[in-house]
Amino acid sequence: MPIEKLTYNPNYPSVKDLKKRAKARMPKFAFDYLEGGCNEELNLSRSETDYHDVLLQPSYLKKFNGIDMSTTLFGHRYDAPFGISPIGLQGLMWPNAPEILAKAAFKHNVPYILSTVSTSSIERIAEVSEGQAWFQLYHPTENTLRDDILRRLEAVQCPVLVVLVDVPSFGLRYREIKSGLSMPPKMNISNIFQAAIRPTWGIETLRHGIPSFATLKPYMEKGLDMTQLGKFMNKTFTGRVDTDKIKAIRDKWKGPMVLKGITTEEDIKASIAVGADGIIVSNHGGRQIDAGESTIVSLRKLMATPTYQEKLTMMIDGGMRSGPDIGRALATGADFTFMGRPFMYGVGALGKKGGDHTISMFKAQLKQVMEQLSCEQIADFPETLIR
Template sequence: MSQKFEYNTRYPSVEDLKIKARKRIPRFAFDYLTGGANEELNLARNENDFDNILLKPQYLLASDEIDLSVELFGRRYSAPFGVSPIGLQGLMWPNAPEILAKAAAENDIPYILSTVSTSSIERIAEVSDGKAWFQLYHPTENKLRDDIIKRLQVVECPVLVVLVDVPAFGLRYREIKSGLSMPPKMSVSNILQTFACPTWGIETLRHGIPSFATLKPYMEKGLDLAQLGQFMNKTFTGKVDVEKIKAIRDLWKGPLVLKGIATDEDMQASIALGVDGVIVSNHGGRQLDASESSINSLIRLASNPEYKKNIKIMLDGGIRSGVDLARAHAVGSEFNFMGRPFMYGVGALGAAGGKHTINMFKTHLYQVMKQLSLSKIADFPQRLQSIL
């Protein structure tokens, strides 16, 4: 018997949501969402390299009832995927962090709030019933880091994710041209684009101009755009290294995850530091255009049994369907995160977009498991045919 997940059948794919969202989001904000570093070659690799993973069905095999759920850090989630952290979410669609955090909590999947998103730690903890994870951009000053961690402890955040792959902000040509680099500026062109997207404009007026809500307590009041850019550059200049992770590990007693791991050297260092998990990622192709795709990094790292014994290996980047989720699990991912697909969902469907996108992916994945005669997520490696 097939399981039914309710979603808007006019938008059965990520591409359908993207096409609709492009019409409703001003171009400068949509370019920020979809763009990558430099010539955007790695952005394309992230998606295209999934095509090299082939799965094998076993049609004559009897199969049990399908279970999409997985256990992660002592909690069972309804599906093996969650919502990636994205900066400036409220710019791309007003109130997006709250929409997605609430939908994720109600549907039992994790949502990760970014330090540079547009809702605060406390507000997202409230709307998610304390279930939301948090991604830390490591501040230049340890005092600020320590205060953010204290706030996370007060709201009993379940998992802390530390971003490690932004030693410098990526060179993104689309953002430079649109004025969304640091310091940001609002050009005449950008203002005109907002008039072409009236629903976005009305919702922005209703929810307020987006700001870095988590960072507000540390900012001077009344900063203009240039001063905001200077604050961000000053506050988050510098890279994450082993010593900084050691300090966080001492402060944070809950599950600790590093996001942006892509090499054996960094994986070995993560294990030595006592980290609980890594999210293999290249920042959505937004940092280093000459690096390999996230899925190819994961294939290499997850093939090492010593790593799998010592740490949870998860994936972020390039997933655009339930088939991609199946491929990721077949090559060793234990959990997956997606950012752009969920933002396309809220851009296309507003407040309904979070639940829609969750159920759309569940429908995709359920169908693939039926096709492969699989009942559990952990069994996907048995259906890996080849990697071209």
């Protein structure tokens, strides 16, 4: 399909520009929560820089009929090969961020994934996205809670369920420990001061209310203080996701099911065995294991076995910061890509216009890359990979 004229704020033509602006508008504790990884943040850094080693071959003299960046996932034709990753506590980082991003994703016909621990509810995001938003499940300790969340997803006709598998324990994130945003979270004097010197963030927070785990609200006792909230979260989501738990979800969930956090051949074989429809190769944004490898390196290893792509939709999350990075991931073999931080930078920088701006920016960047490479469609990208 033809690409419409792409427009976005020319003052912020890159993720780097959005990040700089977002840092100036968000309280330090909120920006650190968004920006941080675990331990020394080495894997966080690798997740971005390893993309630079993936090179693509331009082609200029062949006949070229223009581009079509649309692609089909699970029966739905999306307008671009990228979507918005799930992020917890989005409304803390920028007020009303989940709704801003879900609305922008719907407008541009790309997927938005709501996290279990985000700050808008399943029902509200289904409403603003007209039922198009995906959902990422943090597997609860209690099966009754799992089943009720699945019931709610079915009631709003959620199109795709994403099951998170890479949180057998919570990563040690030093920035969060220092700022008080680890569990149990707390607002200390430093955080209150940081909020006070970011008046736009404060005014918007007053408008939209103090952020909370909206999807989980029906399962919480009223009036929990921060310590009690921390205990609730640790009790509710402590436990490893294994194949038995995935099989139980597969038996109940009739729609497409995706496993997020897969990085090894062992786990991808298990994903196929339990009936997953797709995987998202992900290292949780470098927030879980610092000694791990970047997702683009993991993807390259998995793509060495072509039968995996025949059995699963292969997607990737993390580290992409530009249209060329999206192209690198697609050339490496990904069927689709997801990004988290860049969209939160966009909302932090530009508020309610941030989602629309960031999607338009990535479309423009990817369009230029496809024209340089003479890729008429997304399926052409693997032919451009310099091995």
